[in-house]
């Protein structure tokens with residue numbers, strides 16, 4: 001049953017630049033949203049699995065989408081005020097960071113948001129390929145001590161974590177209808193929940209959540225100007 005509380009479940013994969021934009025934007029407004037009784041949960045998924053389950057293909061697999069993409073990502077970066085270049089190693093296999101995030105979300109909840117931010121920043125700002133163990137351990141060490149980081153990296157390769165990420169990814173695609181990232185499953189607090197796709201749909205989300213007019217500063221400036 002949908003919770004009778006306003007809640008944004010954000011299904012993200014750090015391979016997705018639009019997930020980075022959505023994560024940064026929601027993190028920036030997390031307190032303001034909590035003050036409005038809107039809870040946010042960031043949930044790691046494997047975008048490759050969502051693509052496979054839904055029968056979708058990565059945008060780069062379609063020539064027209066691939067040609068359009070550089071225009072869109074540049075506009076999105078300007079809009080959110082977050083500039084970055086797409087690294088040479090893109091696209092890369094995101095299983096390693098997504099498994100580490102899955103484990104940390106369960107077992108080290110307090111450090112989870114910090115690790116999530118560190119993974120996005122390492123990939124998109126510092127161009128560290130997190131499919132490589134030596135880069136992933138460096139990110140873990142920045143949040144945890146060396147001993148804990150080594151344990152997390154090792155444990156994240158275990159069958160329980162693999163299954164958990166697999167199950168959540170399957171649930172996101174098969175039950176919540178996801179075909180890409182960032183995917184959101186949003187509870188309106190009155191027992192209804194709906195999906196939203198993309199970092200460019202927050203204005204629809206605020207409307208669905210029936211946020212009061214005095215709180216419209218939540219919206220990015222370009223949207224505010226048009227209201």
Ligand SMILES: N[C@@H](CCC(=O)N[C@@H](CS)C(=O)NCC(=O)O)C(=O)O
Pocket residue numbers: 015016017018019056057058059076179180181182197198199200
């Ligand atoms: N318009 C969306 C685009 C998001 C997007 O293109 N996400 C990619 C991953 S980075 C995806 O999953 N695409 C699937 C699709 O477009 O069908 C936004 O601004 O966030």
